Amino acid sequence: MAKQISVFLENSSGRLAHVTRVLGDAGINIRALSIADTSDFGILRLIVSEPNQAYRILKDAGFTVSETEVIAVRMPDSPGGLADVLDQISEESINIEYLYAFLGFAGGEALVIFKVEDINKAREVFQKKNIQYVDAQDLYKM
Amino acid sequence: MAYWDQDKECMSRDNLEKLQLRRLKETVYRSYAFVPTYRGKMDAAGIKPDDINTLGDLGKLPFTTKQEMRNNYPFGLFAVPMSEVVRIHASSGTTGKPSVVGYTRRDVDNWADLMARSLVSCGADKRSVIQVAYGYGLFTGGLGAHYGAERLGASVIPASGGNTQRQILLMQDFGSTHLACTPSYALFIAEVMHDMGIDPASLKLKTGVFGAEPWSENMRTEIENKLNVEAYDIYGLSEIMGPGVAIECPFKTGLHIAEDHFLAEIIDPVTEEVLPEGSMGELVITTITKEAIPMVRYRTRDLTALAASECPCGRTHVRMNKVMGRSDDMLIVRGVNVFPSAIEAVLLSIPGVEPHYMIILERQDNLDLMEVQVEVSEDIFSDEVRKLEDLNKRIAKELELNLLINVKVRLVEPKSIPRSEGKAVRVKDNRKI
Numbered sequence: 136m137a138k139q140i141s142v143f144l145e146n147s148s149g150r151l152a153h154v155t156r157v158l159g160d161a162g163i164n165i166r167a168l169s170i171a172d173t174s175d176f177g178i179l180r181l182i183v184s185e186p187n188q189a190y191r192i193l194k195d196a197g198f199t200v201s202e203t204e205v206i207a208v209r210m211p212d213s214p215g216g217l218a219d220v221l222d223q224i225s226e227e228s229i230n231i232e233y234l235y236a237f238l239g240f241a242g243g244e245a246l247v248i249f250k251v252e253d254i255n256k257a258r259e260v261f262q263k264k265n266i267q268y269v270d271a272q273d274l275y276k277m
Numbered sequence: 278m279a280y281w282d283q284d285k286e287c288m289s290r291d292n293l294e295k296l297q298l299r300r301l302k303e304t305v306y307r308s309y310a311f312v313p314t315y316r317g318k319m320d321a322a323g324i325k326p327d328d329i330n331t332l333g334d335l336g337k338l339p340f341t342t343k344q345e346m347r348n349n350y351p352f353g354l355f356a357v358p359m360s361e362v363v364r365i366h367a368s369s370g371t372t373g374k375p376s377v378v379g380y381t382r383r384d385v386d387n388w389a390d391l392m393a394r395s396l397v398s399c400g401a402d403k404r405s406v407i408q409v410a411y412g413y414g415l416f417t418g419g420l421g422a423h424y425g426a427e428r429l430g431a432s433v434i435p436a437s438g439g440n441t442q443r444q445i446l447l448m449q450d451f452g453s454t455h456l457a458c459t460p461s462y463a464l465f466i467a468e469v470m471h472d473m474g475i476d477p478a479s480l481k482l483k484t485g486v487f488g489a490e491p492w493s494e495n496m497r498t499e500i501e502n503k504l505n506v507e508a509y510d511i512y513g514l515s516e517i518m519g520p521g522v523a524i525e526c527p528f529k530t531g532l533h534i535a536e537d538h539f540l541a542e543i544i545d546p547v548t549e550e551v552l553p554e555g556s557m558g559e560l561v562i563t564t565i566t567k568e569a570i571p572m573v574r575y576r577t578r579d580l581t582a583l584a585a586s587e588c589p590c591g592r593t594h595v596r597m598n599k600v601m602g603r604s605d606d607m608l609i610v611r612g613v614n615v616f617p618s619a620i621e622a623v624l625l626s627i628p629g630v631e632p633h634y635m636i637i638l639e640r641q642d643n644l645d646l647m648e649v650q651v652e653v654s655e656d657i658f659s660d661e662v663r664k665l666e667d668l669n670k671r672i673a674k675e676l677e678l679n680l681l682i683n684v685k686v687r688l689v690e691p692k693s694i695p696r697s698e699g700k701a702v703r704v705k706d707n708r709k710i
Contacts, residue, residue: 141660143653145690171662175669175687176653178660197692199653203660232661250660 136254137207137271138186142179143199146172154179157196163189166277167248169235182207182237182248184275205250206257207237207274209267212245220247220266227260229253237277246277278527278591279402281394281429285537286592293593296537298332300565305329305338308571311356314349315341315573335540335563336551340574346376346516355379357569367415368515375415378515379569385424387566388518391535392425395524398533398592399486399509401455403430406481408447410458410466411489412438417519418489422457425521431455438462441469452481457520460492460500460508467503477505486511488520491579491600510599516575517562523597531584531596538566541595542574543583546604557582557614559604560597578604608704610638611645613682617703620649623679627672629656635694640708648685649676652694 144150151170158165158181167182183189186202193200210216224231230252237246246269251257261268269277280286288296306326308315318339319325328337346354351374355362362379380388401407407426411418419437426433434451436444438458444466447453456463463485470477485500488511500508512532513520522539523532534541543558544551552558560577579600588596608615617636624630630651637648651672659665669686676684 139660141658143658143665143688143690145693150690173662173666176665176689178662178665180660197690199655199658199691201655201658201660 136204136258137182137248137269137274139203139205139248139250140181140183140186140189140193141201141203142181142193144170144177144179146174146176151177151179153196154193154198157192158183158189161188161192163192165238166275167235167237167246169233169248171233180233180235180248180250182274186275203250204254205248206254206261207269208247208249208261209244209269210247212243216245217247223264223266224251224257224260227256227264229257229260246274279397279400280592281397282390286394286533286594288537288593290593293536294332297540297565300537301332301335301540301563302326302329304563304565304567304571305573307356307568308573312354312571314345314354315571332540335542335574338563338574340549340561340576341572342576343376343516343578347374350374351377352379354570356571357381362569364420365415366417366420366515366519368417376516378417381568384518384567384569387538388421388521389424389428391518391521391538392421393428394425394535395511395521396425396429396431396455396486398524398526398590399455399484399511400507400527401426401429401431401484401486405429405431405455406434406451406453407431407455407457408434408436408444408451408453410436410438410444410456410462411520417513417515418457418459421513421519421521422486426457441466442473445470445473445475448480448482449475454481455484455486456482456504456506457486457511459489460487460496461490463487463500463504463506463508464496467500471503477503480505482506485509488512491602494599512597512600514577514579517564517572517577518567522562526588526590526592528588528590530588531598533588533590533592533594533596534583536594539564541583541597543581544576546576546578546580546607547609554583554585557601560600580604580607606704608636608638608706610647610682613680615647615680615682619679620676621703623675624649624651624672627675629654630672633691633694634703636704638704638706638708645708646685647682648687650687650689650694652691653688654691 164184169180171178210220232250234249309326361381363382364380367375367377409422413419485506485508497508509525512523523534525532540563542561546559560579564572580602581597584596602616631654633652635650639646673686
């Protein structure tokens with residue numbers, strides 16, 4: 136399990152630049168990100184090197200921030216790798232809220248961040264099905 | 278039916294109007310002669326006191342506003358020398374200077390009389406024990422109610438506001454039959470009483486005389502149930518006199534305005550046009566007996582409507598509806614009156630939504646569009662788009678149900694809505710009309 140930092144953003148120019156600049160100035164590295172957007176607003180989701188610190192400085196900078204538990208799943212970086220994982224998850228009726236890929240992971244493997252409805256159930260299923268997921272501390276250091 | 282001054286309260290309309298015209302003419306003469314601001318405005322409008330020959334001529338006179346009171350701070354609108362002034366009150370202004378009013382001996386005498394009249398209308402008599410929990414001081418509520426209750430011959434408990442547990446002990450030990458305070462304070466007293474485990478039915482308290490702020494019929498029901506009293510609405514404002522300008526009778530179909538002392542009109546707050554009886558608009562009051570500070574066509578900013586139909590109580594004075602809002606913050610969107618306070622009430626009824634909002638009005642293709650911007654606090658933020666969109670829809674739906682117009686809700690970042698010290702600016706009207 137890992138901590139994702141979620142940030143509320145208005146759809147106006149410069150907002151994303153501002154968030155990333157605040158993190159960059161604090162020496163925090165972004166490891167993975169995705170943006171969900173509507174016509175009026177967006178939600179920026181981040182995996183960063185120092186989630187607790189990132190949460191605090193973004194909050195101090197005036198953003199609405201929350202911490203969300205997600206799971207980083209390892210899978211072969213080859214055709215069908217993600218499909219195999221998703222098949223196994225759906226067999227167990229785990230509802231996925233959203234997912235996105237981790238940046239710059241090497242060694243013939245890919246890493247995908249999952250936000251699921253029931254994280255404890257997902258973890259059990261992963262263990263049962265031998266799906267590999269990455270510990271939080273390892274993830275932030277990657 | 279009990280009256281304090283049956284001759285005046287039930288006067289025939291003919292006689293009342295004769296009295297009103299005589300008093301209006303006196304007021305206009307005195308204002309013109311002794312108040313430079315009034316003389317300047319009348320001269321500018323080309324009106325002389327001699328031009329006022331019927332009650333209908335009232336409409337020729339310029340309005341007086343709160344701003345003019347501030348401009349004349351503190352005593353500029355007084356029509357008598359300070360040696361004739363026996364009392365000074367001031368309204369608590371949220372911005373700028375307060376408005377200051379003075380009373381001659383006859384003014385305080387009339388006021389006590391009108392307040393006694395109001396208390397009798399609420400069923401009080403000399404055997405009543407009246408607990409005055411309006412604040413005493415520059416605010417007119419406390420002393421206004423106090424001297425009226427004394428004039429009536431009732432026993433007055435000058436409790437003033439605050440110290441709620443003591444208020445309740447006074448009710449228990451002194452046997453208060455009437456409570457005079459703001460409706461919101463009455464509700465608070467009821468809650469504290471509940472927390473103290475005191476059953477209001479065990480008290481002698483039977484009647485509440487509540488005013489100094491607008492309150493709804495729902496609030497009346499709530500107070501009556503929680504405090505086990507019959508609740509009456511009393512209207513007044515310091516600029517005109519203080520409490521006792523208008524009072525409900527036992528039939529509660531509006532508040533009888535003391536027309537032997539005050540003339541009431543309803544105007545469209547935007548065009549300033551006088552509206553026919555029954556129309557909703559801004560209440561304008563002219564004092565016709567005030568000596569120290571006569572008010573000619575004072576714009577109260579309170580929104581109400583007048584009803585002249587006969588009242589079963591026998592009083593002939595016109596009735597005003599319960600005040601439903603203030604015209605200074607009313608918006609008209611697609612012909613519908615919208616109050617920022619109503620929007621605020623809806624937002625606050627949704628858990629987690631904070632009272633930081635901004636109303637933006639635009640006009641596109643001759644159609645008004647209203648957008649309400651709401652700041653996203655951590656309490657309502659979610660990392661899932663669906664949840665935020667659901668929240669957005671829920672706020673929009675609640676607003677539509679309450680305001681009866683379509684509203685676009687936009688979620689915005691915290692602190693993006695400008696804060697202000699003092700009165701907050703809640704509306705940005707970009708309509709070019």
